[in-house]
Amino acid sequence: MSNKASTIKRVITSERNRNKNKIYKSMIKTLTKKFFKSINAVDKDVDCKYLETSLANLYSKIDKAVQKGVFHSNNGSRKKASLSRALKNLIG
Numbered sequence: 001m002s003n004k005a006s007t008i009k010r011v012i013t014s015e016r017n018r019n020k021n022k023i024y025k026s027m028i029k030t031l032t033k034k035f036f037k038s039i040n041a042v043d044k045d046v047d048c049k050y051l052e053t054s055l056a057n058l059y060s061k062i063d064k065a066v067q068k069g070v071f072h073s074n075n076g077s078r079k080k081a082s083l084s085r086a087l088k089n090l091i092g
Contacts, residue, residue: 024061024070028079031058035083039090048091055087 001007035054042051059080066076 021070024065028061
């Protein structure tokens with residue numbers, strides 16, 4: 001690694017940003033797994049409101065990550081589309 005001050009600062013900044021992005025990515029992965037798990041174990045009439053609330057919360061988190069630059073906008077759209085498709089297949 002170079003001994004230039006700008007290079008050292010850049011490494012520190014990159015590490016800080018990587019850790020911030022990791023938090024967003026981990027949170028979205030966890031919520032997505034919980035959402036798919038709850039879809040598999042759902043009673044169609046009772047839990048639809050819960051699933052819709054959970055989906056709205058997950059959409060919000062994905063949009064926030066796209067806004068912060070953690071995900072590309074197409075990546076966020078793809079994630080939201082797959083979640084929506086899964087819920088739509090459940091409801092029918």
